[in-house]
Amino acid sequence: MYLIEFVSNHLYTFVALVATGIFAGVLAGLLGVGGGIVIVPVLFFLFQGFGVSPESAMLIATATSLATIVPTSISSIRSHLNKGNVDIELLKRWSAFILLGVLAGSWLVTRVNGELLALLFGVIAILAALNMLFRTGKSALFTQLPSKAGQTVMGAAIGFFSAMVGIGGGTISVPLLTLYNYPAHKAVGTAAAIGLIISLPGAMTLLTLGTAPTDAPVGTFGLVNLIGFICIVPLTVLFAPLGASLAANLDGAKLKKIFALVLLVTGGRMMAQLML
Template sequence: MNIIEFVINNLLTIMVLASSGVLAGILAGLLGVGGGIVIVPVLFFLFQGFGVSAQSAMLVATATSLATIVPTSISSIRAHKQKGNVDVELLKRWWVFILVGVLVGSWLVTRINGNILTTLFGVIASLSALNMLFRTGKSALFNQLPGRTGQSVMGTSIGFFSAMVGIGGGTISVPLLTLYNYPAHKAVGTAAAIGLIISLPGALTMLMLGSTPLDAPAGTFGLVNLLGFVCIVPLTVLFAPVGAALAARLDAAMLKKVFALVLLVTGLRMLGQVFF
């Protein structure tokens, strides 16, 4: 089968994957949310629509999401570094612990049932949505970051759970850092760098060590769907500035609440698919 035949045979899949890239890019620019929190559930439900089991869909969605975060995080790091919002000193303290968490978490993804990942994503998505709804503008709970041991636990946990559910780290690291009175703009900028530390080794681990499910969608190698990667990445990068431009014209705070509600419903629906 040549490339033209492959495209024709998978045209609908390509169109939907491309649409998810557009949506992820716009939301990233508009609301400052990481693409993974959008891409994972979109791919999860999309793949099931094409006959993939829920367990396999979640495994492939997780790995593919991490792969798409690699190039977008590089672009984001450059933008935040120019503004001085990447905390290099924090990264020097945390990167080893993040990496350990990522390697353990991504290895587990290649070994466990997809329903466990769906449950974990549903919980994290629901908590993230509640945080966006109720903690906006709230004061920090602590005056400063904990000591070395506490920070090592934070870094390892961010890497582990982010790799397990296919998100870049901002979903967990930004609210966690701001709880400790860490400047929000630096938390977002540093989270972009954390996203690269998570996504690159995580995606490679799932690509090389993951066993491709028998019912995996076309273009899947290991656990990474390369067709999804090719369709999503360019459009995510292209449409992020569109979202940023819209943010200047629209009520971003209200839109963030709407997105949080949609995310909460999505998280609860994923949990419901596992338990009911």
């Protein structure tokens, strides 16, 4: 009885979160983009519609996005492993440094103002959009990966910045790896594994060390909104194959450019909201 009353009292919240899961799943399958780059801005604006401040909305969107990436990345890893597209040797070299970056980044999230995170996400979203618009199909800038020291910095930076803005790592690691003449299919498969290294410790840190803001939406524990997690994850997994099926019948390159433009506007709007 209490559950029915709770759902009816927060019906709009549930519907909005379900729609977020469907949207993220379809886009992930359709365009091959990570869920975090979709989920974070949607939750950022959605939570504000519930009366949450922009600062608190960004903190909770970041943490909740990382939590949703955990199960979806596991599913993705299995698929890429079966195709032989996960570079185990690179993961062995990078894992510890990615993890250190994640722990530092997620700890910092619990200490900084959400405005900084929104600005950082806006910058990363705009750079990702520009990469989709102008670097697709372009040749690599370097012939091979840098030295061990350079790769250490790359791994730590991917973990740090991804954890701070709630994305799984593919948004940063795939374009970064392909800059160094790394095969695109292996970059995507390896990024799925990197996503798990980022999301699991990142979400756990924000769940246990984070303190829910006073204006947090219902169901928020630490900085993770568990209602959002429960609503988004199954639908993202369920609708990703639908997006993949649609991709077979639509112009993927054109759709990716449209999404890049949307991402460009979204990142710019997030920055403008906090700067103006």
